[in-house]
Amino acid sequence: MAQIESTISVSSPAFAANREQMLALLTQVRAYEQRTQAKSAASRERFEKRQQLLPRERLSLLLDPGAPFLEFSTLAGLGLDTPDLERSVPGGGVIAGIGFVSGIRCMVLASDSGIDAGALQPMGLDKLLRVQEMALENKLPYVQLVESAGANLMTYRVEDFVRGGNSFRNLARMSAAGLPVVTVTHGSSTAGGAYQTGLSDYIILVRGRSRAFLAGPPLLKAATGEVATEEELGGAVMHTSISGLGDYLAEDDHDALRLAREILGNIDWNRGMPHDGLRSFKPPRYDAEELLGIMPADHKRPVDMRQVIARIADDSEFLEFGENYGSATVCGHFKIEGLPVGVITNNGPIDPAGATKATHFIQACCQSRTPILYLNNTTGFMVGRAYEEAGIIKHGSKMIQAVTNATVPQITIYCGASFGAGNYGMCGRGFHPRFCFSWPNAKTAVMGGEQAAGTMRIVTEAGMRRKGAVDEAKLDEMSQRIVERFDSQMSVFTTSALLLDDGVIDPRDTRAVLANVLAVCREEEARKPQTMQFSVARP
Secondary structure, eight states, rough: OOEEOOOTTSSSHHHHHHHHHHHHHHHHHHHHHHHHHHHTTHHHHHHHHHTTHHHHHHHHHHTTTTTTOOEETTTTTTTSSOOTTTTOOOOEEEEEEEEEEEEEEEEEEEOOOTTTTOOOOOOOOHHHHHHHHHHHHHHOOEEEEEEEEOOOOGGGHHHHHHHHHHHHHHHHHHHHTTTTTTEEEEEEEEEEHHHHHTTOOOEETTTTTOEEEOOHHHHHHHOOOOOOOOOHHHBHHHHIIIIOOOEEEESHHHHHHHHHHHHHSSSTTTTTOOOOOOOOOOSSSSGGGGGGGGSSSSSTTOTTTHHHTTSSSGGGEEESSSSSSSEEEOOOOOOTTTTEEEEEEESOOHHHHHHHHHHHHHHHHHHHHHOOOEEEEOBBBSSSHHHHHHHHHHHHHHHHHHHHHOOOOOEEEEEEEEEEHHHHHHGGGGOOOSSEEETOOEESSSSHHHHHHHHHHHHHHHHHHHOOOOHHHHHHHHHHHHHHHHHHHHBBHHHTTTTOOOOBBBBBGHHHHHHHHHHHHHHHHHHOOOOSSSSSOOO
16 A cells, blocks of 8 residues: 655644644643542542542452553533533543453443532433443443432433433343443442342442442331331342342452452453454554644644544555545545554545545445544535536435445544534434544534624525615624634534533544554454343342
C-alpha cells in the first residue's frame, strides 16, 4: 500500500493555533472528569469508617493490572443536574467501560456510591442501558459492582420508573444469550434495584455491608407495620444461608473482588476461540501529537483527512478507493495494529459521486467482512439546482440505506463537523454504530448556526414584507438568538452530556481506542456463547 506523505507544517502559526484550541478543550474535558472523581473521593473518610473501598478503588482491584480500560460517557449528564457548569457533576452516577478481568474482556459497571450514595444521576439510566446494549451486541460478560440508594424519590419521574425496567430486562437477556452476569453487591441494592442483584448468574455479598430487599425498614413499617432491621431483612448472611439469593459470602470488599476475579477465571470463557497469535505491524510514521494541530477551530476551513489517517494507520499506509471519483469523500483500506479496517471520511460536503462511491465501498466491505470506520468531518450533502438534477437525494438515500443495512461492525468518530443529513450518511448516533466517540472539537447539528439564522431571517423578512414593514432590529435580534441556540447545542459538552456519543477521547488516543474496539468486534464475530431459552434462575 502507498504511504501517506505528511503535508502538515508543525511549525506554522495555523498548526499552533489549532493545537492550542484542542488542548484547551481537552483541559476542559479533563477538569469535568476530575470534578466527578474528586466528588466521589471526598467520601473517603465515610468509606474507611465502614471499612469499605471507594468505587474506583474497587475497579482497580477488579481489573487486570496494566491492561487497558476503555471508559465510556464520562460527561453524561453534564449541565443537566444544574445549569451552572461550574457546579455540575457529570458521569450519571455510574462508572462503566470495557476492561479485562482475569484475562477475560468484560463490560464493567460500578455504582459511583461516593456521590449521593450511588443514586442514578440525570442520564445515568440512559448510560446504564447503553453499556448493557454494548455488552449484548459485543457478546461480553457483564460485571457489576453494586451499591446504590436507587431512585431519588425527591426527583421521581414516572417515565424513569417505567424505562428502568429495560435494565432488568437486559440482565435477563444477557444471561439467556450465554453472557455471564457477575455481581458484587457492596452495599444497598433495594426496592426495584434489588433485581439488579437478583437477575445475576453469580452473586457475591459482603458480610455486614450488603443489603438487598424489596422494602427497607421504613417502607416495611409504613406498608405493613412490621418492624425489622436491615440485616434481618436483607443482610448477606441471611441471603447466603436462608433465602439463597447470594452464592458467595465475602468478608469485605477485597475478598468480594477476589471472588469475582476467580469466578471469571474459572468459567473458561475463551474456550474454542481462535488465536491469531501476535500480529506484526509498524506504528504510524508520524507522531500522534500532531493530531492536536490538524483540525481547525473553524469547521468551514478545509482539512485533508488523509493526514489524520496517516497518524493512526500502521506504517501510515493507505490504499485509497476511487481516489479520482467523488474526491471530497475519501474511502479506502488500512490497518490498525494489524487489524484491517475500511474508512470513509470527508474532505468537504458529500456530492452525488461521493455518495455513490461510499455506497459501493460499504457494500464491498460487507462482502469482505471488513469493519468500517467513519471519520466525520462534513457540513452535509451538497445542495443546489445542479446537485438536485444530478440526483443528490437519490444517491444520498442509497448511501444511508447502505449504512443502515451494513452487516459488519461500524465505528464512528466525530473529528470535526457532522451537520445535516451528512451526520446520517456518515453513520451518526441515530444509525447505531457499534461504538461512537468524539474529539473535543467536534460539532454536531442539523446545520451551522449562521446558516440556520440566515434561513430563518429570509423567511421572516419575507413575511414582514407581506405585512408592509421590515424591522431590521427585530431580525438582528432573532438571528443572534438562533446562532446562540445552535452554537450552545452543537459542542461535545452538550452532545456527550446527552449520550449522543460513547465519550470524548483525546485525538492522540485514537489509534489505541480503535485497536481496542476493533479487537472487541473481532472477538464478537468469532465467539459463539451457549444461548438458552431462559436466563439462569436462582435456586
